[in-house]
Amino acid sequence: MKKTTLFITIIVVAFIIGAAYLSIGKVENTLKIGNPALKLMISTGTNESDGSPIITNVTFEQTRVIYKGTDSQVVFPDINVMLRNETTFAEPVTYWASEPWVKGKDKYPITLTFRDSYKPKTGDFLILTIRFTGTNGEILGKKTAFYDWQ
Numbered sequence: 001m002k003k004t005t006l007f008i009t010i011i012v013v014a015f016i017i018g019a020a021y022l023s024i025g026k027v028e029n030t031l032k033i034g035n036p037a038l039k040l041m042i043s044t045g046t047n048e049s050d051g052s053p054i055i056t057n058v059t060f061e062q063t064r065v066i067y068k069g070t071d072s073q074v075v076f077p078d079i080n081v082m083l084r085n086e087t088t089f090a091e092p093v094t095y096w097a098s099e100p101w102v103k104g105k106d107k108y109p110i111t112l113t114f115r116d117s118y119k120p121k122t123g124d125f126l127i128l129t130i131r132f133t134g135t136n137g138e139i140l141g142k143k144t145a146f147y148d149w150q
Contacts, residue, residue, distance in 0.1 A: 034064030035113060036120055038094075038147065042079060042108045042130060047141075053079075053101070053132040055143040062150060069095040069113025076135050077101040079108050084127045085118065088144070093118040093126075101132055124149040 043057040072080075072095070080098035084090040094112040101108075112128075114120060125148060132141040 034066045035068065037063050037065045037069075037114070038083070038112045038126070039063050040081065040108075040110045040112065040128075042081075042110060044079070044106050044108065044132075053103075053141045055130055055141070055145075058128075058130065058143075058145045060147050063111075065111065065113060067113075069115070071096040072098045074098065075100050076133055076137060077140075078133050079110075080131055080133060081110055081112060082129045083112055084129075085120075086125055086127075088127055088129075090127075093120075120149040122150060 039061040041059045041061075042055060045054050045056045046052070047054050074096075075098075077100070078098040079101045080096065081094075082092045082096065083094040085093050092115075094114050097110045097112050099108045099110055120126070125146065128145040128147065130143045130145060131139050134140045
C-alpha cells in the first residue's frame with residue numbers, strides 16, 4: 001500500500017511539474033512571437049501661414065505586442081492613424097489608433113495593431129493616413145505616409 005501511494009504521488013508531482021513547464025514555454029513563445037504591430041513616432045508642427053497643424057516627420061518601428069488590438073476611444077481634438085494595405089481604397093487593416101492632440105506638444109507615439117483578418121507579410125506596401133481632427137470632428141490637417149513591411 002505504501003509503495004502504491006508513493007508511486008501515485010510521484011506521478012502526480014511529475015505531471016504537475018510537466019504541466020507547469022509546458023505553460024511557461026507557451027508564455028515565453030507568446031512573448032517571442034506575439035502579434036505584429038507598427039510603432040509610429042509622429043512629429044508635428046504648425047503651418048506658419050495659417051496656424052494649422054502639420055506633420056513634420058514620421059518614424060516607424062516594426063514590433064510585436066502580446067495583446068490584441070482594439071479601436072481607441074475618440075476624444076477630440078486628436079491625431080489619428082488608419083492603415084490600409086496596397087491601395088487607399090482598401091479596407092483598413094488596423095484598429096483605429098489615436099492620441100489626444102495638444103497644441104504645443106510636438107511628438108506623438110502611436111502603436112498600430114492589426115485586425116485578426118490581416119497579418120502583414122514581407123513586402124506588403126502599407127499606406128497610413130494621419131489626420132488632425134478638431135473639437136467638432138473636422139479635419140484640420142492630413143498627411144499620407146508609406147511603409148514597406150520587412
